[in-house]
Amino acid sequence: MAEQPSWQDLLDLVAQLNESNFESAAVSYGNISVTLSNSDTFVGGAAAPVAVAPVAAALAAGTPVLTPAAAAAPAAPATPAGETIDAPMIGVFYRRPSPGADAFAQPGDRVEADTTIGIIEIMKLMNPIAAGKAGVLGEFLAQDAQAVEFGTPLVIIDTNA
Amino acid sequence: MTDKPVVLVANRGEIAMRIIAAARRIGASPVLAASTADADSPAARAADRVIVIGAAPANQSYLRPEQVAQAAVHAGAAVVHPGYGFLSEQPKLCELLEEEGIAFAGPRPETLRAVGDKGSAREVAIAAGVPVAAGVEIADVSNVVHLGEQIGYPLLIKAIHGGGGRGIRLVTNPEELQTLAPQAAAEAEAAFGNGALYVERYYGKARHVEVQVFGDGFGRAWIFGDRDCSVQRRHQKLIEECPAPNLTDARRKVLHDSSRALVEALKYRGAGTVEFLVDTETEDVVFLEVNARIQVEHPVTEEAFGVDLVAAQLRLALGQDPELPEVGPVPPAAVIELRINAEDPEADFMPNSGTISKLSWPRGPGIRIDTQIEEGYKFPPYYDSLMAKLIVRAHNRDAAVAAIRQAARNTTIEGLKTTLSMHDFVLSHPDFIAGAVPTSWFGPTWEARKENNA
Incomplete structure (x- = not known):
């Protein structure tokens, strides 16, 4: 080990x-x-x-x-019902690689820990955000181009599905 | 809706509370950039809004310039105040903010660079006519004895490109100098990739005296007297006072005039401190360094002169008049500050954390407490051990010493170990009461006390 x-x-x-x-x-x-x-x-x-x-x-x-890629998800300040994937850094959250492109992931998608679910931009540097855990995505709590803080819930995930 | 300018507070603890108070004073809206550990702190509650920038460890939050700058963008900040420590003297934060059109409550990045490195700071000081320790570069390590005669003993051998206390050797006689110079050169070569050395006069019994300066960024300088911070343990200041006691007019004039020359030469912007060693064995006064930030001990100066240096920093950064007066060299009052740390003075000052179970502060004229602790506050283990600063002003030094000793005795902090008992020892000691102890005084004096009690 x-x-x-x-x-x-x-x-x-x-x-x-x-x-x-x-x-x-x-x-x-x-x-x-x-x-x-x-x-x-x-x-x-x-x-x-x-x-x-x-x-x-x-x-x-x-x-x-x-x-x-496999960083542990931080604790969210106020977690909505169910498990969530939380922002691992402060920045601006983007659901798609460029305007007009398809979103990285949609509600209902099955993701693995290393699946990219979005990007967080911090001072012009783009950081791909991995799901961090396997499961099925639910509703996105953070919208495209939304300012997020460290720990802001981005999307609901059902890890038992 | 509000059109108040937003001040992003990029720090924590007592200085975050202090900056929030200054923001309120100038009618601005304070927003705190906090780690998860501080997201529900008293400073967070005192601010209009909190932005969580990262995890508890400072290297994942308070020490990350891009995270702080991003928080400033999110907050719509007009100015970022970095406090002290953390990113306060990092040109990188200042530059990121400049790109975003956000002001930085501190000096320009080029000033931070010029004074941030000891070698370059010494050059800047010499150019401005600030007295520095006698020193001379070693041209030939096998032929150094004449340099020792020139400087006098004891002396220090220093690596020109050294830093962080490394590459410094204390030398007391010519034989040692001859033996140690080649060794030091080899060490410097190995450690810094450059064996260049110089020898410098050593002051073993000097006081630490510093001058509070403020510049408008265009060459105008304000001088707000001096502070003595000689009660130190391992280079950490424990007690500070304004004005420095037992300083002759001539020495005070050298300190103030040369600090002013430095501010003017650098076209220094905002609050800063010029630190000096004031020798107790000779008449020498020598430059140590420039601290390009607000310092922990700024309240003694504020109380002595009746100014708000943090509000002045914010006003200047916002393009306003800093609203500072011209003052004389000596304030009309004497002020002392105690740093109350979460450390156990009986156990080699070991830091501790925990919940404040009981807290009560003294009240009365001239008493100021800068802190964010309150009953029930969980003092976190992640950051430095400063819990609170107790500041007392009186009409002269004797009265201030007596008043702050009683104020400390009338302070109750329960739930974790603090340095209050150490302060009582110092404030009752005849050497401290007499004034003007050197920086080498506290360590052995404190150790001797323990032996006497054993």
């Missing part, structure tokens, strides 16, 4: 990969997996491919995108 990586380990990894020639890399330590990309698309890895212009812009500026 691998030891749990510290935040510093992850940062070191990002710094190392950022200076290397890899286009993308997926690394797993124990139950945490990290997907990094030096280009504007993710190639393979745990997170679903996400291609959005602002990510490319952010990456061009030299900022790597870090996606903790």
Whole structure:
């Protein structure tokens, strides 16, 4: 059983990969997996491919995108009835990769822990949001382009279905 | 609906309460950016709105510039006040906010960079004519004895590119200097990739005296006297006072005039502190560093001069007149502040957390308490141990010492260990009562007390 990586380990990894020639890399330590990309698309890895212009812009500026694909969902301040997937960061929640495109996920969809259900934009950096747990999605509590806080419930999920 | 400007408070604890009060004072609407641990804190309740920016550990919330900047966008903030610590001196937050057209209640990013690194701060100070410790670069590590004669002993060998207290050696005689210089160069080479060294005069019995400054960002400077913060344990300030006691007019003039020159040279924006060592064995006064933020101990200056420095920071950031007066070098009152920490002074100042089961503060003229703790408050384990600041103003220092000693004795905090008993010891000690103890005074004096009691 691998030891749990510290935040510093992850940062070191990002710094190392950022200076290397890899286009993308997926690394797993124990139950945490990290997907990094030096280009504007993710190639393979745990997170679903996400291609959005602002990510490319952010990456061009030299900022790597870090996606903790299987991060534990944080506790929500006021959880509605049933289980929810909560925002793992403050930002603006988007349900689709670009305006007019299909939503990443719809109510009724069956998702796995690594299924992307949306994007949260924080200071122009796009972060794909993984479901974090397997189940069937219910109603979206956060609307497209809604400002969310850390812990804001995004969508209801039935993990017993 | 409201057209009040929104002040985003990017901090926690007592300073969050302080910034909220200042925002109210200028008619603004305070919004708190909080971690989950503080989402229901007294500061959160005092604000008009709370925005949860991240998880409890500071490196997932209060230390993340992009999360704070995003919260400022969400809040529709006109200005972000960073308090002290956390992101207060990080150019990154300031730059992110500038991109969004949101003001930062602090200096410009280039000023933060210029004074943030010790080497560059020393250069800035020298250029502005601020006295610094005598120092000279070592050209040849095998030929250093003449440098020792030039500087005098004891002295410090410092790595020019060192930081965080690393790469510093104390040297007391020429033989040591000759032996240690090549070693220090090799260490500096290994640690910092550059073996460059300089030797600097060492002051083993100096006081910590600092000058409160404020700049309008265009070269105008206000000086609000000085503070003595020499009661320290391991470089952590415990007690601060304004004005610094037993300071000659000549020394005070050097401190104030050189601080003013520094503010003018930097076109410094907002509140800041210029820190000095004031030697007790010679007439020397030397520059330490610039703290480009509001400091924990700012209330002693506010009470002594009757000003609101935090409101002035917010007004300036909002493009308004900071409404500060020109004042003389010495205030008309003496003010002392005690930092009451959640630490056990009998157990090597070990921090502790827990629920405040009983709390009662003294009342009376000249007493101010800056805190967010209240009965039932769960003091969290995630952050620093400062619980409250007890500040007392009186007509002179003797009266202030006597008054704050009684105020501390009339303070009740139950539910966890605090440093109140340590404060009583210091406030009753003849050395402190006499004034002007050096920074090296508290540590051994406190240890000796325990031995005497054993």
